Amino acid sequence: MLLMTETLARGAPAAATRPGTAAPREAPAGATPRWLRRGGRATVPLLPVLVFLGLWQLAAVSGLWNEIFVPYPATVWRAAVDASTTHDGVRGYQGHLLWEHLYMTLRRVTAGVVIGVAVGVALGLAMGTVGWLRRILEPWLTFLRALPPLAYLFLLVIWLGIDEAPKIALLALAALPAAAVATTAAVLAAPVGLIEAARALGATRAQVIRDVVVPSALPETFTGVRLAVGIAYSSVVAAELFNGLPGIGGMVKDASNYNNTPVVLVGIVAIGLSGLVIDALLRAAERRAVPWRGNL
Structure with a gap:
């Protein structure tokens, strides 16, 4: 009796556990709920989408806005199906299927990003290792970063025409500054101790850059590449303002001319x-190329 009283005074549970049975374990703080562990991880990202679609449907049904401004989700779905198929003798949108528009856009983005990132990473590596070059080029990169793509699109059209060249050039110019700035910062942040150790062991300048600076700069360089791709992709509608069909940006521009909101x-x-x-x-390429990121 005295032992039971002491146990209760210490805050032990009143209910005794039967012999041979394990005591129920409480979930630790911050643990993943059981319903989430049972497959909910795949559905959780869909919840905001479902909520958004529900609010969208309610806004369309309410009639507060004209259908030109807020079309029904079903109307947008039918527009997607029509743009992806041949119906009533009409092939997709403006004679091209949706995947063809997307393919042309991705081809332009890929060409522009490859050029812009290659030049940007090379410039960043040079600027990070040569001080006087950084002081000369950094203001120009800042100037280019501050310009919206539309600011120099018309100049590119005057110089290069309305074919593919101005589109690819615009996307390259959009991607270049982010890659160059991120690479420069990554090179400047290379561990000084490792650099001095490599020099003490007799490594040449080229060997220090290859074996110490570049590996340490790769993680941040990949971040710059991702930013460059995002900036270039966000500029694709501007790049396809002129002669952008086929292309997603050209499709959006053409549809907006006719208030075709879907x-x-x-x-x-x-x-x-x-x-x-x-x-x-x-991200997958980064994990394979830089497996040591976050482990140093």
Whole structure:
């Protein structure tokens, strides 16, 4: 009796556990709920989408806005199906299927990003290792970063025409500053101790850059590449303002001329979803190329 009283005074549970049975374990603070562990992880990201669609449907049904401004989700879905198929003798949108528009946009973005990132990373590496070059080029990069793509699109059209060249050039110019600035900062942040140790062991300047500076700068460089791709992809509608069909940006621009809001929304969703896929691929490439990130 005395032992039971002491146990209760210490805050032990009143209910005794039967012999041979394990005491119920309480979930630790911050633990993942059981329903989430049973497959809810795949559905949780869909919850905001479902909530958004529900609010969108309510806004369309309410009649507060004209359907030109807030079309029904079903209307946008039909526009996506029509843009992806041949119906009533009409092939997709303006004679091209949705995947063809997306393919042309991705081809332009890929060409522009490859050029812009390659030049930007090379410039960043040079600026990070050569002080006088950094002092000369840094103001120009800052100037270019401050310019919106539309500011120099018309100049590129005057110089290069309305074919593919101005589109790719605009996307390259949009991607270049982010890659250059991130690479420069990553090179400047290379561990001084490792650099001095490599020099003490007799490494040349080229060997120090190759074996110490570049590996330590790779993680932040990949971050700059992801930013560059995002900036270039967000500029694709501007790049395809002129002669942008086929292309998602050209499709959006053409549909906006006729207040075709469903097709505009289809283009926006296509750009956003493909951007998510591209970013996921870049993350996977980063994990393979820089497996030591976060482990140092």
